[in-house]
Amino acid sequence: MAIKLLQRLLQSMLVLLATGFLAFLIMSFAPDPVDNIAGDYATTEDRARIRAELGYDRPFLVQYGEYMVKFVQWDLGSSLRTSEPVAELIASRAPATLELVLVSTIMTLGAGIWLGIYTGVHRRSKRTQAILTSSLLGISMPTFLLGLLAIYIGAVELGWFPASGRKAVDTWMWTSSLVSLEGWRSIFMPALTLSIFNVGLFIRLVRADVLEIRTMDYIKFARARGLPEKTINNKHVLPNAIMPVINVAALNIGVMIAFSLITESVFQWPGLGLMFIQSISFSDFPVMSAYFLLVAAIFIGLNLLADVLLSIVDPRIRRGE
């Protein structure tokens, strides 16, 4: 068990090193910083001296190693546009994205589990067909269009929600939109938009689980014992159908963080995704590569966590069967 875990950990580290190399490559596209510091009248010797002082004359691989060490120490350089340290930039933007993903995940799970169980239990009803067709439509709908639709209906026509931006209040740990009514109004539409794509996915997942569980022997026995259908669904089907979904949802958080950049761009939600989009349009390479590496690290970490948890829960995986 310990050896397997160690192997898995080593594998993840290698993947992280490889993505770090890509991120470092991106950094090397940035304009030569020596030009900036030395100015127009610097001699070749001056330039060489500055280059040596900054450490840019060392071998490529040494510089890459330093980049990775700095990433682990959370020293991500500074933005080319605002000269703000990237680490601080990320720290100030992260709460917006994390809250968005959290609210959106809760919405997705609520709607997905409820509708998935409904469509699984009432297999052939008209309503089930309608739900399944609209879930396919939801998957075919680009997130940015959904966002625009939400803005048009919720903000322009009805005027219930603000069209863009984030209303947040300073709390003891971070600035939060979840403690005021204004904040909730501003987070509702972005979170809804982000969750719709996933709801379709979860409906299909839960439905497949429910259909499979309902053919199990213990459900037949429960039925033979004369339990009412409602008790069977609530006490026997529901708990067993939810377990695998929680696992997928945890893995899905990485996808949500990545895809939140579309939602954030539509609603001008000041999170990490909007920061990434802005850094692309301004060719702000340190910010770009830091975001890239950060998202990759989150993905790798979540995958590792899911594998470890699964091997703890399921003894077959632990024994390598």
Add this chain to the structure above:
Amino acid sequence: MQKFLQHNIVQDYLRTPSAILSSLVLVAIIFCAIFAGYITNQNPFDPLQLDLMDSQIPPVWLEYGDERFIFGTDEQGRDVLAALFYGSRLSLLVGLASVLLSCFIGIGLGLAAGFFRGTTDTVVTRLADLQMTIPGLIVALMLAGVIKSQISMEMQETVMIYVVILAIGFSDWPKYARVTRSAVMIESQEDYVLAARAMGASPWYILFKHVLPNVMRSNIVIATVGLGIAIMLEATLSFLGAGVPVSTPSLGTLIRTGSNFLFAGEWWVVFFPGLMLILTVFSINILGDWLRDAMNPKLD
């Protein structure tokens, strides 16, 4: 056997109304995109043909509508319907080209990995794994953004389309590589391959003559779904400003520029390109769903 299979699929197709309907919609969209120059009365991207007097006209069934412009015009006097056809031409083109690129890279690497095994296999699998850790959207945005920063503004006008194709194509190949690799590994053990080998056929002959046709089935299904994803990805890139330039817009660019006028109540400039995009992707997805069931390949 081949004929029988074809026959079966045709039979299945004729019995599935949703497949017939969605393929008809797709054919209509492709027709409009190809013949956009003949069925519209202006080329919306030729500034000489635009008249500012015709700007911001609502669709024909609303008050102040103009029967020359069925879906209305935008702020530059551009016919929304014509822009729609020209835009979907670009969207379809970019989508198709990038799926072909993904297929080419993915199937090629998958064949190599499955057939030669050993080091080739390890390298390809590791590369695919590496890329799967990062979502395609971010890979494509990153590639498009980095290349865009390295070329001049004038070059962007002409080159960005190819950059977007490259970015989307490169972001989606691991799927094809994985399926092809596992299919090749299974097929290589089949009797007909062993027989061909016993008869002294060269590895290349076996690979292209015997193995390739048999792994195409699963790839066609993935490519259909992949086309929908690629069109959506292109629209997203263009909407986010990392896609094709405004002078030769795709559906995504049209929605991006139109969304600035949403608050002024000019919903039609966004609505119709959006509807076109959804209709295209939805039809492709329905067709893909049906194709998967009909061909029933062993997808993992």
